[in-house]
Amino acid sequence: MALDLGVFCKSTLDGEAVEHCFSSIFGLGQNADPSYLDWLMKSWGWTLAVAALGLALALILGALMGTLRTLPNNGRTSRLLVRFSTTWVELFRNIPVLVQVFLWYHVIPAFVPPLKALPSYWLVSIALGIFTSARIAEQVRAGIQSLPSGQRAAATALGLTTTQTYRYVILPMALRIVLPPLTSESMNVIKNSSVAFAVSVPELTLFAMQAQEETSHGVEIYLAVTALYALSAFAVNRVMTLIEKRSRIPGFIAASSDANLAH
Amino acid sequence: MKIQKFYAVAGFIFGLMLSSQSFAASATLDKIKSSGALTMGVRESSIPMSYTTGDSRFDGYHVEICRMILSDIREKLGMSTLRINYQPVTSQNRVPLVQNGTVDIECGTTTNNTARAKDVGFANTLYVEEVRIAVRANSGITSISQLAGKKVATTTGTTSVQLLRKHEKANGINFDEVYGKDHADSFLLLESGRADAFVMDGSILAGNIANSKNPKDFKIVGEVLATEPIAIMVPKNDPEFKAAVNAAIAKIVANGKMPGLWNKWFLSPIPPKNIVVGLELSPATKNAWANLNDKPAEDYNKK
Numbered sequence: 001m002a003l004d005l006g007v008f009c010k011s012t013l014d015g016e017a018v019e020h021c022f023s024s025i026f027g028l029g030q031n032a033d034p035s036y037l038d039w040l041m042k043s044w045g046w047t048l049a050v051a052a053l054g055l056a057l058a059l060i061l062g063a064l065m066g067t068l069r070t071l072p073n074n075g076r077t078s079r080l081l082v083r084f085s086t087t088w089v090e091l092f093r094n095i096p097v098l099v100q101v102f103l104w105y106h107v108i109p110a111f112v113p114p115l116k117a118l119p120s121y122w123l124v125s126i127a128l129g130i131f132t133s134a135r136i137a138e139q140v141r142a143g144i145q146s147l148p149s150g151q152r153a154a155a156t157a158l159g160l161t162t163t164q165t166y167r168y169v170i171l172p173m174a175l176r177i178v179l180p181p182l183t184s185e186s187m188n189v190i191k192n193s194s195v196a197f198a199v200s201v202p203e204l205t206l207f208a209m210q211a212q213e214e215t216s217h218g219v220e221i222y223l224a225v226t227a228l229y230a231l232s233a234f235a236v237n238r239v240m241t242l243i244e245k246r247s248r249i250p251g252f253i254a255a256s257s258d259a260n261l262a263h
Numbered sequence: 264m265k266i267q268k269f270y271a272v273a274g275f276i277f278g279l280m281l282s283s284q285s286f287a288a289s290a291t292l293d294k295i296k297s298s299g300a301l302t303m304g305v306r307e308s309s310i311p312m313s314y315t316t317g318d319s320r321f322d323g324y325h326v327e328i329c330r331m332i333l334s335d336i337r338e339k340l341g342m343s344t345l346r347i348n349y350q351p352v353t354s355q356n357r358v359p360l361v362q363n364g365t366v367d368i369e370c371g372t373t374t375n376n377t378a379r380a381k382d383v384g385f386a387n388t389l390y391v392e393e394v395r396i397a398v399r400a401n402s403g404i405t406s407i408s409q410l411a412g413k414k415v416a417t418t419t420g421t422t423s424v425q426l427l428r429k430h431e432k433a434n435g436i437n438f439d440e441v442y443g444k445d446h447a448d449s450f451l452l453l454e455s456g457r458a459d460a461f462v463m464d465g466s467i468l469a470g471n472i473a474n475s476k477n478p479k480d481f482k483i484v485g486e487v488l489a490t491e492p493i494a495i496m497v498p499k500n501d502p503e504f505k506a507a508v509n510a511a512i513a514k515i516v517a518n519g520k521m522p523g524l525w526n527k528w529f530l531s532p533i534p535p536k537n538i539v540v541g542l543e544l545s546p547a548t549k550n551a552w553a554n555l556n557d558k559p560a561e562d563y564n565k566k
Contacts, residue, residue: 012425012428013428013429014429015378033432106451106455110455116457120441197442198448200440200441200443202442209419209420210424210442212355213420213421214378214422214424214425215378216358216378216381216382
């Protein structure tokens, strides 16, 4: 079947071809009608914005909750924190992401009126961030627990407090170990951000559904949207690989596996 | 009365002529003949045009008309029974499903426009939709001019989205658009106060209001924003099947069945909840019955 890419140069108002495909974004045509390409780029921006916000939230909350789940059993506060973070993880990873988005959009603002003032993309990002944080927390916990117990014992022997132990000994090693699974999780955030269409964020999926209806060029529209999703996810993959390379300390991970052997 | 009878007879003879001469060339009619079955595309929740009444049963204004059309075609083909398989479709997949032959006749709420007419065929229009504005009764909004800067809900994948954009450009005003993923979702946006107005086809607005907890809290206001012919969709490259459908439609209209069908679906309690949609017959629809045609929406809005 022949692809008709000219559809992207058509005006979103009357379906006629416009002079510059990028008419309104780069200010090429003053006051020109926006083309479908302009709209595509704009919706890509929304996808990236929602995903970036969600990812930032997910990384912060996920690292925090994952760490809390591994706290040593020595006192009431730490026992409470472990229980809290376990509840967090079990609650948010057992609810489908679309349901969580609806919860944050329709249900929670009904009980907490100030949330009604928040724009919908914030609410989606919160939902996406919390959903992903539960998954990241489990990975961080796995990373911490994969460290030989000698590390913690050595930190205690040096007289470090719990906070210092995590800050200087455990987390620097554990976070390096979990970087590969974190990469997949970050790519997942980009892909999961497609649920935002359901609460009227004008992102790529919403663009695809609306534009294919208006132009009846579904194949071209979906191909373009697919390419942009794949490109975004791949870009995240490259950035994470770069971070992985840059943060690598020679002998660091290898040393810990040697220690494992010694046990 | 006499004239109507004449039309009925004329329609019948026309149909007979068709059946004897050109039916062999129609892929859809061949399929109906050989398999004894046909797939009708229906909507899940387009009350009262086409919707489910539960247990995979479907009914509605267009669905009932389609059943009448199909029984007419069955008679012409000389078959004793014709099994109808119902296939629910959505705004997104209805055109592709008719194009690839999964659905033989779609009886939903599809606007006949030139873009779609490149891919599918449309039978003669029996319902002309008017795009209107629904608001909360206490909002004080009575016209689209009062909606500048307000939140306006509409449903993703419908022609109303483009209509709003055109209106913004033409009048130099700005709406804050919010998009529901389906009509029920868009109505929820209006109900919960996330939107100040819901711009959509009049029948859908009336259906959603009738179905809500307190129908008195909402009303349909303002000018008609656009007029669109809603038509039964048939495969594109099958003029014989389209002609057979149109002949059946002509017969139904000539027999004077249309006002009764309108009363049944738009002005009387309908299953499953016995609500009344309460949409009066518009002059545009009456005109479509009087002058059967398959003109696309573009011809309606040329002024």
